[in-house]
Amino acid sequence: EVQLVESGGGLIQPGGSLRLSCAASGFTVSSDFMTWVRQAPGKGLEWVAVIYSSGVTSYVDSVKGRFTISRDTSKNTLYLQMNSLRTEDTAVYYCARLDTTVGFDYWGQGILVTVSS
Amino acid sequence: QSVLTQPPSVSGAPGQRVTISCTGSNSNIGAGFDVHWYQQLPGTAPKVLIYGKINRPSGVPDRFSGSKSGTSASLAITGLQAEDEADYYCQSYDSSLTSYVFGTGTKVTVL
Numbered sequence: 001e002v003q004l005v006e007s008g009g010g011l012i013q014p015g016g017s018l019r020l021s022c023a024a025s026g027f028t029v030s031s032d033f034m035t036w037v038r039q040a041p042g043k044g045l046e047w048v049a050v051i052y053s054s055g056v057t058s059y060v061d062s063v064k065g066r067f068t069i070s071r072d073t074s075k076n077t078l079y080l081q082m083n084s085l086r087t088e089d090t091a092v093y094y095c096a097r098l099d100t101t102v103g104f105d106y107w108g109q110g111i112l113v114t115v116s117s
Numbered sequence: 118q119s120v121l122t123q124p125p126s127v128s129g130a131p132g133q134r135v136t137i138s139c140t141g142s143n144s145n146i147g148a149g150f151d152v153h154w155y156q157q158l159p160g161t162a163p164k165v166l167i168y169g170k171i172n173r174p175s176g177v178p179d180r181f182s183g184s185k186s187g188t189s190a191s192l193a194i195t196g197l198q199a200e201d202e203a204d205y206y207c208q209s210y211d212s213s214l215t216s217y218v219f220g221t222g223t224k225v226t227v228l
Contacts, residue, residue: 035217044119044222045155045163045206060216094162098217101169103153103208107162 002026002106004095009111016085016115022078022095022108030073033098036080038091039110046091049080050098063089085115120145121207121220128226129197137223139190139207145218147188150210154183154192157204166205167192199227 008020020036036048049059049069057069068081078095092112096104122140129135139152146152152170155163165174167183170190180196190209194201207220 037219044204045157045208045219047217047219050217058215061214101151102174103151103165103168104155104163105165105168105174107164110162 002097004097004106004108006093006095006108006111009093009113011114011116012085013117014085014087014115017081017083018085018113020080020082020093020095020111020113022080024076024078024095024097027097028073029071029076029078033100034069034071034078035096035098035104036069036078037094037096037104037107038089039094040088040091043091048093051078082113085113087115089113090115119221120211120214120218121209123205123207123220123223125221126224126226128228130228131197131199133197134193134195135197135225136194137192137205137207137225139192139220141188141190141209143188144213145188145209145211146185146190148212150212152183152185152190153208154181154190155206155208157206159203163206194225197225197227201225202227 003025035050051069066084070079092110094110095108097106099105154167156166157163170185171183211218
């Protein structure tokens, strides 16, 4: 059974850093396309970053230069390193697997990141 | 501001048919990129409802159907049920933004 479990969220001050983790089971993170999607309180979904099976990464413009997506094959875990956090980064962050045919087919339960002083 | 526009809300009585539009452009839906639809029940993660414009994953009732024409796509729900109350999002890829994009989202209310 495919499962994704996020961790590492919490309250952080503006300008601070946080690293989210997403532990995967039931498939191999490095063999698939893995993404982070976020949802600000009461708002819609926003794609944040992707790491392809090749290792190539891509980001939404608003986080370029601040966020880094990566993976650890030995731990079968996806990460999102978030630096220079802003209040507008406050959201529930989901990790999701991206299938080329089906779209975002498996999602984690989501983890709340609150950026506030 | 999303490049895929959806109506903020739609509503219908049980048993009725409702449709949700997703309006894009020639750099996303009109360029031939796949359109997927997601259902997000309150307090839960989204789940795939329709993929590749018209296909349903196993377990999704055939009351849900998708279509596409030009730079727009639509999701139809026939025989509306109380359990269909949720937020619905379309999703595609935009070649100008080189970004995966979601629609603005539509809240479906069953009267």
